[in-house]
Amino acid sequence: MGRTGLWLVGARGSVATTAVCGLLGLRAGLVPPTGCVTELLDADLPPWDSLVVGGHDVVSTPLVKRAEQLARAGVVPAELLGPVSAGLREVQANLRDVPQGAQVEVAARLVADLASFRSRHDLERVVVVNVASTEPPVDPHPAHASAAALEKALAVGETVLPPSSLAAYAAFKAGCSFVDFTPSTGVALPALAELAAVVGVPYAGRDGKTGETLVRTVLAPMFTARALRVRSWAGTNLLGGGDGSTLEDPAHASSKLRTKASGLSALLGHPVTAPLHIDNVPELGEQKTAWDHVLFEGFLGARMTLQFTWTGLDSALAAPLVLDLARLLAAAHRAGRVGVQGELGFFFKDPLGSTEHGFAEQTRVLAEWAGEL
Structure with a gap:
């Protein structure tokens, strides 16, 4: 299996920074994979050292400084900061500011950032995970109904998508799978489900279930x-x-x-x-x-x-699940899975593509699904 990109939307936030610190610690053998469900699954998944991290954010706080803040809060072990500081700076070089402008222009920039990330690091595939701040609900819009209607609205300069959904749109246009770890609208629009099917990529969500x-x-x-x-x-x-x-x-x-x-x-x-x-x-x-x-x-x-x-x-509970989902969606993409992966409802409060909420049954379904990959 080739290298896999993990692109974090909200890359300088608490969950993302904790996930990056944990990943760097796992790679170096400095921390055990406590809380990483994929370590319990019998599945062919990308190894930790194959994951390359990049992302978008609206804030500019350096990752090293953000990690120091989380260490003071008791989320990241203080003794881990030194060994992972070089890795944090490497990830920092892969982070991009969220572009501004008309949504069609922003989407094009987001797609270009993803394509550049994949090319520069020779990545087999990229998984985009939304861990940005929660958005308010959005009102229905005719452009949400179909991929064609959405493309038409964006082409004439309309603002029709909340930021979380624009991130999902850009991920699909770039040929990337997508995970919505937030309760925001994100990928939960008919137009985006249709676009994922057309492009041939899997997605999962939403709202990580941690506490x-x-x-x-x-x-x-x-x-x-x-x-x-x-x-x-x-x-x-x-x-x-x-x-x-x-x-x-x-x-x-x-x-x-x-x-x-x-x-x-x-x-x-x-x-x-x-x-x-x-x-x-x-x-x-x-x-x-x-x-x-x-x-x-x-x-x-x-x-x-x-x-x-x-x-x-919460960041310590969510971060390993973000890493798990990146590995699982990458394996699903490689296996040719397309569209919503309801079997990943195990990870979410509001599981897309599934009506099952019982934890024991979700655990069984996840294990079977992962084994089939």
């Missing part, structure tokens, strides 16, 4: 398997860092809240009262805390509760 929702997908099937009826499932999320400030805006938070709540009724088999709140607590920094209160009913109508608290460093 509270992961626990829900494990616990909810327990209630249904034991014939216990959940009456309500309330959740509160306390976030710091960039996520906290972004999701403090109700318009941005609505995208995250929708994907977090999307699977609960499906898992329980009936509608359930499920209020969910996200609060920005800047003092938490990179840490995220979720508290859930589950009210359920047992034999003879007895009312009982389950409560759990999940506290974690």
Whole structure:
């Protein structure tokens, strides 16, 4: 297998920087692959040392400085900074600013950046992964309905795509597979699904499942398997860092809240009262805390509760999954898979191409799919 490119949209963010530091540490044998699901799969995947990283971002913070910030926050081990600093500077040389202008011009620049990256590093294929900040939902537009309508709208200078969807469009036009790790609109438009099929590339998404929702997908099937009826499932999320400030805006938070709540009724088999709140607590920094209160009913109508608290460093939970998805989509592309890869729903809160939310079943499906590659 030739070398594989990993192109990160939001390349200087916390998740991307953590993923890059982890990848460099894995290559050097300095860290174990803890949290990397692909290490558990019986599949022919690109080795760690074959991954070459580049990306786009709207900010210009050097990766070394960003890694230092994450080390102070307890996400990246401080002792790893020295050994990976040269590698971070190499990745830094592959990063590009997000171009400005009419969307048709921006798309052309994005495609050119991807083509140049692939050519300069002699890459067999490139996987584009969106780990940028969450966007608010977008209103439907006629150009979203088909690839032809989208191309026509862009050609006459219309602004019809949110940044996440423009990144997916550019990835497909450059012949790259695409992963949407965010709850933004991204690739979830009929026009982009059609374009992926025409170009012949796979994609997957959306919204990486790393914390509270992961626990829900494990616990909810327990209630249904034991014939216990959940009456309500309330959740509160306390976030710091960039996520906290972004999701403090109700318009941005609505995208995250929708994907977090999307699977609960499906898992329980009936509608359930499920209020969910996200609060920005800047003092938490990179840490995220979720508290859930589950009210359920047992034999003879007895009312009982389950409560759990999940506290974690979200970037450390998300980063290995980003690396996993890059390896898996590269292998899927090589195997000739085209379009949405619903079998990768294991990784997502709102899995495209799948209605399955139960974690055990998602795990089984992923293992079978990966083995077939």
